[in-house]
Every structure is written in C-alpha cells, then in structure tokens.
Amino acid sequence: MIETRDKIITTEKNNIKKLVACPLCKKNIEIYVGSEDFKHARENHIFALQHIHLHGSPLHALVCFVDHHSCVRAIDVIQSVEISRDSDTFHEMLKKWSKNRI
Numbered sequence: 001m002i003e004t005r006d007k008i009i010t011t012e013k014n015n016i017k018k019l020v021a022c023p024l025c026k027k028n029i030e031i032y033v034g035s036e037d038f039k040h041a042r043e044n045h046i047f048a049l050q051h052i053h054l055h056g057s058p059l060h061a062l063v064c065f066v067d068h069h070s071c072v073r074a075i076d077v078i079q080s081v082e083i084s085r086d087s088d089t090f091h092e093m094l095k096k097w098s099k100n101r102i
C-alpha cells in the first residue's frame with residue numbers, strides 16, 4: 001500500500017474527481033467518488049472510504065482510501081480480479097457506466 005496526499009481536481013454537484021497514479025501500470029487515473037458514498041461513510045463513521053477503480057490490460061484494480069476531506073490517503077493495487085457473470089452484476093455495471101459522473 002502506498003500512502004499519498006493529493007489535491008482535489010474538481011468538485012461539482014458534491015462529487016469528487018481526483019487524479020491518482022497507478023503504481024502498477026504507471027498511468028494517471030481519474031477517479032470519481034459520489035457524494036452519496038461520502039455521506040454514507042460519514043454517517044457510518046468510516047474513516048476512509050474505499051473506492052475501487054478497474055482498468056488496464058491485464059485488468060487490475062486500484063483501491064483508493066479517501067478520507068472525509070476528500071484526500072486520497074493511500075492506494076493499493078489488486079492484480080487478481082474476478083467479475084461475477086450474473087445479470088445483477090452486469091446490470092449494476094451498466095448503471096455505473098451510464099451514470100452522469102460529475
């Protein structure tokens with residue numbers, strides 16, 4: 001796990017857009033964290049919201065730990081990724097892709 005301190009790129013509609021560097025593929029990755037996810041974390045006293053971003057070839061996951069001040073405190077990489085092959089998962093992934101991110 002890599003500790004990081006970065007800054008917010010943009011905030012609109014209370015959503016957070018940030019740029020983080022993936023330690024595995026070295027690409028700069030834009031992550032979008034929804035305001036409702038932050039609200040849930042605050043209400044449940046979760047110190048750092050865990051946000052996962054899938055990308056790359058081969059596919060891997062970037063795990064970002066985002067605190068209440070919208071700072072990414074740490075990032076980690078998961079190289080072993082499996083996605084369930086069921087209609088509920090596929091439907092939820094389509095909802096994520098079609099959602100207006102900012």
Ligand SMILES: [Zn+2]
Nearest residue numbers: 022024025056
């Ligand atoms: Zn990567």
